[in-house]
Amino acid sequence: MPFQFSRLELADMILVEARSFRDNRGWFLETYKRSEFAAHGIAELFVQDNWSHSRCGVLRGLHYQRPPQAQGKLVMVLQGIIYDVGVDLRAGSPTYRRWVGVTLRAEDCRLLYIPPGFAHGFCVLSETADVVYKVTAEFCPDLDTGIVWNDPDLAIRWPIADPILSPKDAGLPLLREANPGFTWAESSAR
Numbered sequence: 001m002p003f004q005f006s007r008l009e010l011a012d013m014i015l016v017e018a019r020s021f022r023d024n025r026g027w028f029l030e031t032y033k034r035s036e037f038a039a040h041g042i043a044e045l046f047v048q049d050n051w052s053h054s055r056c057g058v059l060r061g062l063h064y065q066r067p068p069q070a071q072g073k074l075v076m077v078l079q080g081i082i083y084d085v086g087v088d089l090r091a092g093s094p095t096y097r098r099w100v101g102v103t104l105r106a107e108d109c110r111l112l113y114i115p116p117g118f119a120h121g122f123c124v125l126s127e128t129a130d131v132v133y134k135v136t137a138e139f140c141p142d143l144d145t146g147i148v149w150n151d152p153d154l155a156i157r158w159p160i161a162d163p164i165l166s167p168k169d170a171g172l173p174l175l176r177e178a179n180p181g182f183t184w185a186e187s188s189a190r
Contacts, residue, residue, distance in 0.1 A: 062148070069143045075122070077105060148169075
């Protein structure tokens with residue numbers, strides 16, 4: 001089996017470790033296989049791929065897209081190191097307003113699945129990083145929003161103190177001022 005799936009502390013967030021096959025030529029690995037992902041609780045259909053290139057100290061997020069175009073994300077680092085964070089925004093969830101952070105390194109061949117209903121952000125810890133991620137809904141500018149990276153109610157422990165932010169990300173609201181529009185139903189919990 002080319003993947004190992006580990007559930008994280010937040011409901012429905014999953015760390016995926018891809019197995020690489022190495023020899024004197026280099027290596028090969030599968031980054032996604034629908035049948036295996038579905039068998040481990042990631043049954044969403046991915047419809048768009050994104051690629052982000054950033055320099056050290058850049059923080060992107062915390063982003064989400066509101067319903068009905070909420071996005072699940074499958075995040076992988078092609079080059080460099082990032083600290084990747086997911087925040088549960090689903091009202092009624094037992095992990096509502098909690099976050100999980102994972103360090104992703106290109107050489108570790110790990111992916112992070114962040115389901116719809118979560119905010120997502122990452123900061124770059126290496127000189128540069130190339131991050132690719134699949135999403136379950138196409139980008140919709142009218143539904144694209146987020147919460148500010150340093151929301152004191154969330155108290156995310158980012159590994160950088162003074163990140164480089166876009167004007168959009170610097171101006172995002174606190175979670176208590178936002179209305180994400182996500183709800184959690186116990187029947188949807190895996």
